[in-house]
Amino acid sequence: MVPKIAIAAAMIFSVFASIAELRAQVRPTQDATRNSSVAAGHAYAAKMCAQCHDISSRIDDQFARARPPSFYAVANAKTTSAIGLNAFLVTPHAPMPNFIIEPGDRKNIIDYILSLRNESAPST
Ligand code: HEC
Numbered sequence: 001m002v003p004k005i006a007i008a009a010a011m012i013f014s015v016f017a018s019i020a021e022l023r024a025q026v027r028p029t030q031d032a033t034r035n036s037s038v039a040a041g042h043a044y045a046a047k048m049c050a051q052c053h054d055i056s057s058r059i060d061d062q063f064a065r066a067r068p069p070s071f072y073a074v075a076n077a078k079t080t081s082a083i084g085l086n087a088f089l090v091t092p093h094a095p096m097p098n099f100i101i102e103p104g105d106r107k108n109i110i111d112y113i114l115s116l117r118n119e120s121a122p123s124t
Helices: 005-033 038-046 070-074 082-089 103-115
Strands: none
Touching: 070 082, 070 103, 082 103
């Protein structure tokens, strides 16, 4: 006969395993829809920025110095801040003619880019 303790341990293990599974499924969408400005920023980026930038894959191409960089690389660069992004996004964007982003869209896009920050990386 299997000892009760082993059955209990197996049950506890399977509960943890299914929690881990659920979290793995939920995570990617949770990040993109953390709040409505992030979701709106993602939609805007998909329309206005994705033809040049990789807007969502979590590949840090900053070491490859990809031009233009992925938004993930922008988000995780040490020098990136909301203020810096705002300043960058109100100045002309070299390859783009008439690069004008309305203030509301700018806030959304900044919220979206910063939502790609790798939370597990040590903050500096
Ligand atoms: C026509 C192509 C093109 C489009 C469209 C475009 N970008 Fe860019 N973007 C670039 C290029 C090229 C660079 C790199 C410029 C450089 O190296 O000086 C860049 C750089 C950037 C950077 C600075 C990255 C860094 O840290 O060096 C940000 C932030 C950025 N873009 C945001 C956006 C946003 C937001 C949109 C959409 C609203 C957008 N871009 C649309 C081509 C584009």
